[in-house]
Amino acid sequence: MTLRSYVISRILLTIPMILILLTMVFLVIRVLPGDPVLLHFEKNVDPDVIQAMRVRLGLDKPLWIQYFDYLFGLFRGDMGESMQDYSSIGQQIFSAFPATLELAIFSMIIATALGVVLGVQASKAYNRPQDHVIRIFGIVTYALPVFFLGMILQMSLGLGLHLLPVGQRFNPAMQTPVGLSIGSLHFSSGLYTIDSVLEGNMYKLVESLRYLCLPSLTLGLVLSGVFIRLTRSNMFETLRLDFVTAARARGLKENKVTYSYALRNAFLPVLTMMGLQFAALLGGAILTETTFSWPGLGRYIVDRINFRDYTAIQGAIIVFGIFVSVVSLVVDLLYAYLDPRIRL
Amino acid sequence: MGKADTKKSMLSAILPGLGSLAKRGLAGWLIIVGLIFVTAIIMITVISPWIRPYDPIKINVGPPLIGPSAQHPFGTNDLGQDIFSRVLSGGGIMLQVSLLSVIVCLAVGVPLGLFASYAGGVVDRLVGLVMDSIYAFPGLVLAIAIAAMLGRGVVNMALSIAVVYIPSYFRVIRSQVLSIKEMSYIEAANAVGAKNRTILTRYILPNIMPSIVVVATVNFADAILTAAGLTFIGLGVSVSVPDWGWDLTNGRALLASGTWWVITFPGIMIILLALGFTLIGEGLSELFNPRLEQ
Amino acid sequence: MSEEKKEKTQLLAVNDLTVEYSARRGKIRAVENASFTLDRGETLGIVGESGSGKSTLGMSLIRLVPYPGKIMKGNIILEEQRILKLKDEQMRDLRGRKISYIFQDPMTSLNPVEKIKDHFIELIQTHEPKVTKAQALKRAQQLFKDVGIQPERISDYPHQLSGGMRQRVMIALALALNPSVVIADEPTTALDVVVQAKILDLLGTLQERYGMALILITHDLSIVLERSDKIVVMYAGRIVEQARSTALYKSTQHPYSQGLLKSIPNIELADQKLEAIGGTPPDLLNPPHGCRFWPRCPFVMPECLVEEPSLYETGENHLVRCYLYKGEGNE
Numbered sequence: 001m002t003l004r005s006y007v008i009s010r011i012l013l014t015i016p017m018i019l020i021l022l023t024m025v026f027l028v029i030r031v032l033p034g035d036p037v038l039l040h041f042e043k044n045v046d047p048d049v050i051q052a053m054r055v056r057l058g059l060d061k062p063l064w065i066q067y068f069d070y071l072f073g074l075f076r077g078d079m080g081e082s083m084q085d086y087s088s089i090g091q092q093i094f095s096a097f098p099a100t101l102e103l104a105i106f107s108m109i110i111a112t113a114l115g116v117v118l119g120v121q122a123s124k125a126y127n128r129p130q131d132h133v134i135r136i137f138g139i140v141t142y143a144l145p146v147f148f149l150g151m152i153l154q155m156s157l158g159l160g161l162h163l164l165p166v167g168q169r170f171n172p173a174m175q176t177p178v179g180l181s182i183g184s185l186h187f188s189s190g191l192y193t194i195d196s197v198l199e200g201n202m203y204k205l206v207e208s209l210r211y212l213c214l215p216s217l218t219l220g221l222v223l224s225g226v227f228i229r230l231t232r233s234n235m236f237e238t239l240r241l242d243f244v245t246a247a248r249a250r251g252l253k254e255n256k257v258t259y260s261y262a263l264r265n266a267f268l269p270v271l272t273m274m275g276l277q278f279a280a281l282l283g284g285a286i287l288t289e290t291t292f293s294w295p296g297l298g299r300y301i302v303d304r305i306n307f308r309d310y311t312a313i314q315g316a317i318i319v320f321g322i323f324v325s326v327v328s329l330v331v332d333l334l335y336a337y338l339d340p341r342i343r344l
Numbered sequence: 345m346g347k348a349d350t351k352k353s354m355l356s357a358i359l360p361g362l363g364s365l366a367k368r369g370l371a372g373w374l375i376i377v378g379l380i381f382v383t384a385i386i387m388i389t390v391i392s393p394w395i396r397p398y399d400p401i402k403i404n405v406g407p408p409l410i411g412p413s414a415q416h417p418f419g420t421n422d423l424g425q426d427i428f429s430r431v432l433s434g435g436g437i438m439l440q441v442s443l444l445s446v447i448v449c450l451a452v453g454v455p456l457g458l459f460a461s462y463a464g465g466v467v468d469r470l471v472g473l474v475m476d477s478i479y480a481f482p483g484l485v486l487a488i489a490i491a492a493m494l495g496r497g498v499v500n501m502a503l504s505i506a507v508v509y510i511p512s513y514f515r516v517i518r519s520q521v522l523s524i525k526e527m528s529y530i531e532a533a534n535a536v537g538a539k540n541r542t543i544l545t546r547y548i549l550p551n552i553m554p555s556i557v558v559v560a561t562v563n564f565a566d567a568i569l570t571a572a573g574l575t576f577i578g579l580g581v582s583v584s585v586p587d588w589g590w591d592l593t594n595g596r597a598l599l600a601s602g603t604w605w606v607i608t609f610p611g612i613m614i615i616l617l618a619l620g621f622t623l624i625g626e627g628l629s630e631l632f633n634p635r636l637e638q
Numbered sequence: 639m640s641e642e643k644k645e646k647t648q649l650l651a652v653n654d655l656t657v658e659y660s661a662r663r664g665k666i667r668a669v670e671n672a673s674f675t676l677d678r679g680e681t682l683g684i685v686g687e688s689g690s691g692k693s694t695l696g697m698s699l700i701r702l703v704p705y706p707g708k709i710m711k712g713n714i715i716l717e718e719q720r721i722l723k724l725k726d727e728q729m730r731d732l733r734g735r736k737i738s739y740i741f742q743d744p745m746t747s748l749n750p751v752e753k754i755k756d757h758f759i760e761l762i763q764t765h766e767p768k769v770t771k772a773q774a775l776k777r778a779q780q781l782f783k784d785v786g787i788q789p790e791r792i793s794d795y796p797h798q799l800s801g802g803m804r805q806r807v808m809i810a811l812a813l814a815l816n817p818s819v820v821i822a823d824e825p826t827t828a829l830d831v832v833v834q835a836k837i838l839d840l841l842g843t844l845q846e847r848y849g850m851a852l853i854l855i856t857h858d859l860s861i862v863l864e865r866s867d868k869i870v871v872m873y874a875g876r877i878v879e880q881a882r883s884t885a886l887y888k889s890t891q892h893p894y895s896q897g898l899l900k901s902i903p904n905i906e907l908a909d910q911k912l913e914a915i916g917g918t919p920p921d922l923l924n925p926p927h928g929c930r931f932w933p934r935c936p937f938v939m940p941e942c943l944v945e946e947p948s949l950y951e952t953g954e955n956h957l958v959r960c961y962l963y964k965g966e967g968n969e
Contacts (some may be wrong), residue, residue: 020477028489104798114488126705134592135731139626143618145567145572148592148611155604164598240704242746249700249741250761250811260760283484289574291596301485305492317489328480 006336011090016330021321026070029314030063040083040308059310079315084307089315093297097319099169100296104281105191106212110220112274115227120263122228125237131232139175140230141221146284150218150291157214157318164213166316167293173212189326219284223277230273234266241265246274268338275331279324348533355541374627381620385613389435392404396429399584419605421591422598431609434588435617437581442567444502445509446560453510454556457517458548460635462525472518479511491579498581501574504569516559520552554632565618572614588614648852649818650676650717657694657703666922668694668707670875676819681845681852683862685898686872689919692855693742695872696821700739701729717818734767738812742943743825744804748796754807755792758814767817770862780808784847786841788916802833806840809868813844816875820845821853839856840863862886868955871895874930875922877949891958893935903922929961937962 010205032118037054054060057080058069073080079089122134158166170192177195179188188195192208237260238244247261248254286298293299304312388395398405404424411419418427460471478486483637487504494500524547574580589608595607657658657669669691676682686692699714701721714721721729733739739850741747748757760780762769769777779789785806796804807823812820822841826834841864844854854862862869862883867888871879871894879892890896897915917934920926926933932942943962949957950964 016473017477017480020473021481024477024481025489028493064472125560129347139622140619142617143569143622145576145592145611145614147573147576148607148614151592151596151599151607152611153600155599159600159602187905213504234581242743243706243749245702245704246739246741246747246808247749248702248730249733249739250764251730251735252764253730256760256764260752261749265749279480279482280484282482283487283573286488290577301488305488306578310493313489313492317485320485324480324482 003336004109007333010329010332011052011338014325015096016324017028018325021325022074022318023067023070025314025317025321026067029310029317030059030066037083037310040310052175056086057083057303071229074318077336078183079318080311082312083309084304084312089312092300092314094299095190096295096300099294100282100285100289100298101192102191103215103285103294103296104213104278105221107281107285108217108274108277109224112218112227112270113278114220114224116231116263116267116270118224119228119231120235120258122232123239124258126236133250135232138225142225144222145287146218147287147291149222150215153218154291165211166214169208169211169295173209174204174207177201177208201317213296215288218291219281219288222284224279226273226280229265229272230270232278234261234269238262256337268335269336272331272335275328280328282324356466360397363421365482371444371627371630374623374630376622376627377621377628378625381616382624385435385617385620386439388432389439392429392432398426398429400425400429400433401584402457408605409598409601411603411605412424418609419603420602421594422608424631427591427605428587431588431613433586434591435587437587437611438568438571438589438614438617440498441501441505441571442564444499445505445567448502448506449509449513449563450556450560452506452619453513455516456510456519458521459629460514460522461518462548468518471514478508479515483508483566484570484573487574488577488579491574496579496581500579502567504574509563509566512555512563513559516555517552520555521548524548525552554628558625558629558632561621561628565621565625566623568614568618647718648675649678650680651715652945653713653715655695655698655714656710657691657698657707658710659707660683660708661923664923667875667925668922672712672870672872672875672877673731674870674880676851676853679705679845679849679851679852680868681866683851683866684855684872685857685859685862686871687919689855689874689922690872691875692825692857692872696739696823696853698739699821699907700733702733702739722870731765734761734812734817735815736817737819738815738817738821740805740808740812740820740822740825744801744808745810745828748804750796751811752795753792754794754796754799757807758792758912760809761814764807777814778810781814784813784844802837803831803838805829805833809837809840809844813848813850814902816848817850819851819853821855823855824857825854827856840866858896859904860902871898874922875926876946876959877928877957878931878959879957880949881953885953885956889953889956891952891956892931892960893937893962894931897934929959 033039037050037057037059040053041050052058058066062071077090079093081087082089082092113132118137122131125131125134154166157163165171177188177192177199179186179191179195181187188199193212195207196202196205196208223290239258241262244257244261247257252261285296286301288294289296291299291301297319300315301316304316379459400423405426406416406424408420408421408422408424410416413419416426416428418431420426421430422596456471460468464491487508490504490507491500493505571580572589572592575587576593580593581587591610591613595603595610598606641692652675653673654669655669655672659666659668664771670689672695674682682732684692684695694703694707698709699716701709701724703709707882709722712722716732719732721732724732748754755775755778758781759774760769762774762777763771775792778792780794782789787803787806787810789801791799796807799807802824805828809825825841826837829837838861841854842853848943852866854866856862859869863886866883868882869880870877871886871892873894879890879895881889886895888897889900894915901915915934920930920933926943928941928943929946932938937944939961947959949959952958952963
């Protein structure tokens with residue numbers, strides 16, 4: 001199968017999957033427990049108020065009309081209005097999303113780096129004590145509730161040692177990074193680290209990294225177990241392949257053999273796993289953001305749940321789902337591009 | 345037959361089982377350690393009403409927020425409740441939720457997986473597509489969404505977790521069934537005219553049991569962590585029942601005051617319970633699919 | 639003592655080498671008490687079927703016996719250096735430079751994500767750090783000429799080359815630093831018949847030009863009879879016969895060697911069974927008691943089942959491990 005045909009078919013596949021996802025979310029939120037508006041107003045409220053909200057949000061129409069309104073609305077980028085104050089959900093999500101993205105990226109980097117390094121170590125020390133310790137570490141980190149780890153880190157590194165901030169995303173005494181401005185053109189990614197660099201402000205960069213530290217370390221640690229195990233088993237097999245032994249037989253240095261020969265060939269599955277793990281990452285992100293008061297999409301969902309703002313919850317879940325689908329698509333395409341067998 | 349005799353016959357059945365496990369090397373030991381954790385915690389939870397020093401939900405049994413001491417080995421929380429007693433009794437909710445979710449998964453996921461993959465064709469593709477969509481979606485997010493809609497409570501938590509987990513069962517069963525389906529003894533059975541249902545129950549089911557058990561143990565571990573997560577967000581059970589997850593949630597506000605014991609001990613219990621199931625799952629998986637060395 | 643004498647004496651001496659694998663089910667002695675020598679410029683053939691231990695023997699010469707194998711005892715002396723006593727880093731330095739290895743399957747012996755030229759540049763720069771990339775590339779292109787590949791292929795990836803070409807690349811890599819010994823492990827088994835002869839001829843030509851000693855490991859007796867100076871026959875981890883090729887051909891003494899000679903095959907297959915010798919190779923976990931070959935030996939005698947025979951000298955540098963030759967001398 002050529003690269004082009006694969007890319008096309010893969011992109012085409014994403015469309016029905018997203019459609020199913022949207023339908024599922026719609027069913028869960030609108031159909032499952034009954035009337036979301038009634039649920040919103042827990043106590044007894046004037047029926048006129050309830051009806052007013054229904055009409056305002058379009059929830060009084062027949063179900064199948066609602067469904068199509070919902071789909072077409074999404075197509076236009078309109079996610080509806082919040083039950084709390086009728087403000088635009090799309091706006092709220094748009095401002096919360098970059099924070100989650102930044103957290104996700106850094107956590108993934110930590111998880112992969114930690115996982116690969118430890119995994120390589122373990123595969124080289126196969127069945128010796130170092131290997132067992134690393135494997136146990138991988139299993140235990142998986143069994144850690146992420147919010148518990150977060151709190152432990154907050155207590156020890158943050159409050160105990162006063163090393164790192166334990167909450168929020170940026171130093172409240174400083175102006176948040178604003179990105180690049182050329183004349184009247186303004187560009188900001190929403191990711192504080194990148195925006196700081198764009199601004200050329202090193203102080204802001206350091207601050208944003210400081211605040212990122214504990215949350216991404218927490219999430220990254222919990223996620224690393226999967227990468228440790230994957231790298232370990234892949235490396236173990238790859239290290240036994242002929243071309244690795246042949247490289248050693250030529251007297252190449254061990255580091256070169258481990259990394260240029262073995263790891264480079266064993267890395268592709270790690271890349272795929274990164275994509276697969278994004279789903280798990282987002283779940284953990286919700287808990288992490290809550291623990292660290294990180295103003296991302298995860299905390300947004302939790303807040304909305306506490307306010308019983310069902311339209312907002314629906315919007316946020318959709319964004320999560322689409323994000324995961326897109327990431328998965330990108331990873332698949334990247335994999336296809338990098339695997340020389342498919343490319344040539 | 346007295347109680348002593350029953351105990352003896354149970355021991356005589358279990359001990360050789362453990363012995364043969366120990367012989368199986370690392371995998372066996374993982375299972376044994378895991379089983380010890382899990383059974384210990386289950387037993388502690390069950391007998392906790394008789395061994396705990398204080399009523400776990402009674403407030404002000406001691407001065408609030410004192411650290412570990414002789415009277416309160418694990419200290420007290422802000423409501424003056426004894427944490428040690430809460431730790432002893434706090435596993436109940438999680439065990440119930442995870443057990444219930446596993447039961448639901450088995451009751452729904454196994455038949456679904458068996459029939460869909462055995463039937464093949466359009467049914468298989470359709471069900472598979474739905475399952476894949478659920479599977480691709482971030483588990484915790486979906487569980488939160490469902491739990492948010494269903495409300496609090498043990499059953500609702502279990503259902504949320506079950507829905508998220510069924511696709512895992514489905515996948516595992518499907519891949520196993522597909523490979524078994526092609527094997528010649530199925531053809532032979534068909535040739536002899538065996539009914540589909542017989543083939544499924546007599547031939548296929550026993551062979552996929554090991555995989556199902558492995559998935560179930562991982563399901564248990566995940567359910568515990570997810571239940572804790574749901575509680576942390578506020579979708580758990582009500583205050584009146586002692587629950588480790590609730591202690592963590594409550595203790596969060598107290599972090600800044602340096603009262604580390606409020607969250608540490610319940611947290612460790614959650615870890616031990618989840619770890620126990622994970623170890624069992626690891627051990628079983630290693631037993632059934634041993635890594636070939638050379 | 640004097641320089642000339644050293645030149646004339648051995649390049650490589652192996653004494654009493656024993657290699658054992660500790661598998662889950664038990665221990666396997668892949669090589670037991672192997673001893674032989676190799677002079678400068680000489681060609682040694684090591685013959686045996688799969689599982690005879692010949693590859694393990696070859697790998698132990700560069701100390702790359704794969705886990706869970708271990709060299710249990712014996713010594714290997716290469717140009718006055720005790721290989722088994724060297725530190726890891728010293729051994730690494732020797733590999734590729736003084737002694738190199740050509741692997742059996744060229745399809746899997748090159749790094750799939752690296753261009754051919756990078757294989758060479760890495761190799762040369764590792765052992766001679768002062769060489770620049772451009773210089774290394776030049777040397778590689780020269781080597782390409784020597785082994786008969788078009789120089790522009792050097793920028794290709796391994797999967798773009800055919801099996802025969804990849805094997806030539808392996809040979810070029812092995813020769814790049816002008817080693818004293820080259821070990822070729824089944825250099826032609828993975829190739830088709832037409833290419834085999836070419837590769838073997840190439841090895842012969844290069845040997846003449848570069849003057850290195852060559853160890854040919856193969857299951858094909860005809861190849862070593864033709865192309866080597868002396869031959870070592872292995873069976874179930876033991877050397878069962880050792881002689882100069884001409885002597886071996888004239889007087890094949892061990893029953894196994896005789897069987898090999900009789901069954902010289904026409905077509906090379908990957909998993910070749912020498913049908914002329916009845917029976918199957920022994921399970922090395924539970925080898926037969928006594929001489930390892932007795933279950934398949936047409937001349938088996940009662941004493942063969944009791945204890946393994948030692949090597950008996952039956953002529954000049956001709957050793958046989960068989961009770962049939964006991965009377966004629968002792969080792």
